[in-house]
Amino acid sequence: MKRNAKAVVSRKRILDAAACIFRDFGYAGTTMRAIAKEANLEAGSIYYYFGTKDDLISAILDSAMLELIESVRQSVEALPSSASNRDRIQVAITAHLTTIIKIGDYTLATRRVVGQVPDTIRIRNKVLREQYASLWQNILNHGRESHEFRTNANLAMARLYILGALNWTVEWYKPKGQPLDDIARDLASIVLDGLVGSQHPESVNAPVS
Amino acid sequence: MKRNAKAVVSRKRILDAAACIFRDFGYAGTTMRAIAKEANLEAGSIYYYFGTKDDLISAILDSAMLELIESVRQSVEALPSSASNRDRIQVAITAHLTTIIKIGDYTLATRRVVGQVPDTIRIRNKVLREQYASLWQNILNHGRESHEFRTNANLAMARLYILGALNWTVEWYKPKGQPLDDIARDLASIVLDGLVGSQHPESVNAPVS
DNA sequence: GTCTATAGGGAGATAGAC
DNA sequence: GTCTATCTCCCTATAGAC
Incomplete structure (x- = not known):
């Protein structure tokens, strides 16, 4: 799945967004929905790239x-x-x-x-x-x-x-x-x-x- | 309520317990139930001393x-x-x-x-x-x-x-x-x-x- | 790849018994 | 003062459509 350029970009975008949300809300305070919003997609889509939080x-x-x-x-x-x-x-x-x-x-x-x-x-x-x-x-x-x-x-x-x-x-x-x-x-x-x-x-x- | 010695002691016990739990689980990760357990009482009782988390x-x-x-x-x-x-x-x-x-x-x-x-x-x-x-x-x-x-x-x-x-x-x-x-x-x-x-x-x- | 819908669990806070 | 029971809300993760 990493061969696809779109996937690589999305993965990085999600990771950057997650760093930003974890920074502001801590481990437990970070929700998949908040990360998704920051990365401009829906929460369910994150699980295509990362198995769990x-x-x-x-x-x-x-x-x-x-x-x-x-x-x-x-x-x-x-x-x-x-x-x-x-x-x-x-x-x-x-x-x-x-x-x-x-x-x-x-x-x-x-x-x-x-x-x-x-x-x-x-x-x-x-x-x-x-x-x-x-x-x-x-x-x-x-x-x-x-x-x-x-x-x-x-x-x-x-x-x-x-x-x-x-x-x-x-x-x-x-x-x-x-x-x-x-x-x-x-x-x-x-x-x-x-x-x-x-x-x-x-x-x-x-x-x- | 602070005049009562029992209340003062309980208040301090809750505060100490809360510091311990906040330290380990962060702001959002800390639950009133976990604090209560650490302070040896029930979650509802905390609200007698502190209005909110x-x-x-x-x-x-x-x-x-x-x-x-x-x-x-x-x-x-x-x-x-x-x-x-x-x-x-x-x-x-x-x-x-x-x-x-x-x-x-x-x-x-x-x-x-x-x-x-x-x-x-x-x-x-x-x-x-x-x-x-x-x-x-x-x-x-x-x-x-x-x-x-x-x-x-x-x-x-x-x-x-x-x-x-x-x-x-x-x-x-x-x-x-x-x-x-x-x-x-x-x-x-x-x-x-x-x-x-x-x-x-x-x-x-x-x-x- | 990304979406929507939802199952299943656990949160903060309140009410009223004791 | 402290308890139990509960309301309401929101979470992670999954399933299946597109």
């Missing part, structure tokens, strides 16, 4: 995570081997931010429903989440081994801290505000140098408007 | 925010006037963490449903959220004015960044793990000094276990 949310959770993993991995691997760990963190932060904003409906839907879906769905998605966590942990550990970071920083906590802060951006980011690259640079600056630390020449930033 | 979630959102505001405000005001801004941030972080963990069910319920409740409820709660944001902004701005922080740090973003990171802790904190004070100190260390910055003598921390 759970299949829909599962596809949303997994695709968001896969996109994030690929984006950050590729951005970091694309760096020259001469790149500093400061560069690696900066690039990873930018890739993470850019992606979660780009697929904002999926990111927000994930944030808001991942704690409410049936266990089977959450456990399957957890594998991907752990993959992503270890991708970041490798980046941070690399920085310690190369002695670019202070050796007593708690890097497992630093990872939780950084990702928690980055993921929160989808809640307040406004497309009309500061450009995304500026935000990424400012966040990287605070992560790397802190509020007190001396200013690194590469991360000078403009005052907030 | 919306009254329940509204009480949870507001009480969580009020407790957080009071806790951080009191902790910071209790500092001697000689306290450094490093101390103020450290104390605020500790108060925030301690409170959101202490009322963990309410915090998690808030995190997970605040994007799904009817607009009227969210807007009323927003006033409190903004109060809390400006409390933190004052703490940060004070640090800049006293020249303890580097002057080009983007403090509005720093606030969003810090609170995003701190709030994420409720998702991964385990009571049996590292003591809360250690976590608060490590987070404060990363916020203030960054990953690269030189180590401040007051924030030496143990390696993660």
